[in-house]
Amino acid sequence: MKQILKIISIFILASCQTLGFNQEDPNGPVKLDLNYESFMSESWTNKAEIPLINFNFFDENIESEMFFDLNGTTVFAVNKNQLVLTNYDSGQILKSFELETSRIISGVSVGYNTFLYADADGIIYAHDSNSGELKWTKALEDVVLSEILITSTAVYVQTSSDVLYGLDLQNGETQWSKKAQAPLLSIRGTASPITFEGLIFTSFSNGRLAAVREVDGIQLWEKPISRLKGSTELEKLMDADSKAVPINEDIFVANYNGSLTRFNIRNGEKVFSVDHSTLKPIILYKSTIASINTDQEIIGFNAINGTEIWRSQKFKNRDITDLILYDDKLYFGDFEGFIHEINPENGLITGLVKTELKSIKQIAIYSDKLIVQDTDGSISGFDLN
Secondary structure (H helix, E strand, O other): OHHHHHHHHHHHHHHHHHHHHHOOOOOOOOOOOOOOOOOEEEEEEEOOOOOOOOOOOOOOOOOOOOOEEEEOOEEEEEEOOEEEEEEOOOOOEEEEEEOOOOOEOOOOEEEOOEEEEEEOOOEEEEEEOOOOOEEEEEEOOOOOOOOOEEOOOEEEEEOOOOEEEEEEOOOOOEEEEEEOOOOOOOOOOOOOOEEEOOEEEEEOOOOEEEEEEOOOOOEEEEEEOOOOOOOOOOOOOOOOOOOOEEEOOEEEEEOOOEEEEEEEOOOOOEEEEEEEOOOOOOEEEOOEEEEEOOOOOEEEEEOOOOOEEEEEOOOOOOOOOOOEEEOOEEEEEOOOOEEEEEOOOOOOEEEEEEOOOOOEEEEEEEOOEEEEEEOOOOEEEEEEO
8 A cells, every 4th residue: 555655646746847847937938929920021131250169268248238320221330340331221231440449338329420439448439430530539437338429519428437428529529527426236237318409318327317408518407217115225226227208398218116207308397207117218109108117028108197008928038129119110129039010009919020130139220121130240131011
């Protein structure tokens, strides 16, 4: 009898272990439903040259925050110590420029016949985008992790130590600077400044949004995006790495472990503030704000009062890219090389395409052409249907 009980016990334990192995990992990537229509077709691909064996074991591991910039019909992409210019429509490489360093940490920003990038030592380099000639360099006190804002007369850049600089576009001289009070603990990353009606808006790692004048850096207002939610330094983390979104008399912004908040653009008064946590850019579409939270859920909020309209958990733990809005649809990529299309009004999936690329790092869209780059540096162009 004892032998029979032992056999039964072993069988039950083995069954439990088998069942345990078959359980899906709650922290694993959500499996996709592949039964959706394709919405694009591949036009061209420029594969990155990846060595079979990498002997650079002791090289610095420097990862750019942004791989490429799309300016007009040209894709500007950093490849080690070169900037490669590619025609967005055909994929033809137009030219390449030698860069001053391969230790680029900010990616590249292009505008007004200039391209800029920053290295791991906090040095900004400005080149003529037609000839590639170096125009000027500027050494800052800290590294630049976010996109550099270029206007017709100035360059606006924010460092990881929460200093916002206004630099002259022609020579790089400092026109003004503003320093925010940095917290003791911060997440790696910074927001990118934006310009709207003569003002520069940017948010800082202390969870505050500031409005300063473009011309002289005089601050008009600075307001907290959210309230503190804990007592420890870890609980107080509320970095605002998401770019602010202005429209008419309002500006929307969100932060980590904090809120999605709508401010009056003139005086900084809060219109609403709702609980939300994100490190990614938010998207405004008509009366809807779409955002990816830190749990990798995509949420739609009512832009009038902040109430939640819809929530999608179908892309959790898939390492999805920033959202891109184009022609009434949201687009983004994931770690398996899929490009997704959803309706921003209700969050419903409207399309899905599997590409030959590896983990998608960045996407951009111009004139019905979707440009995609993966973590290896390969770039593809797709025609939207």
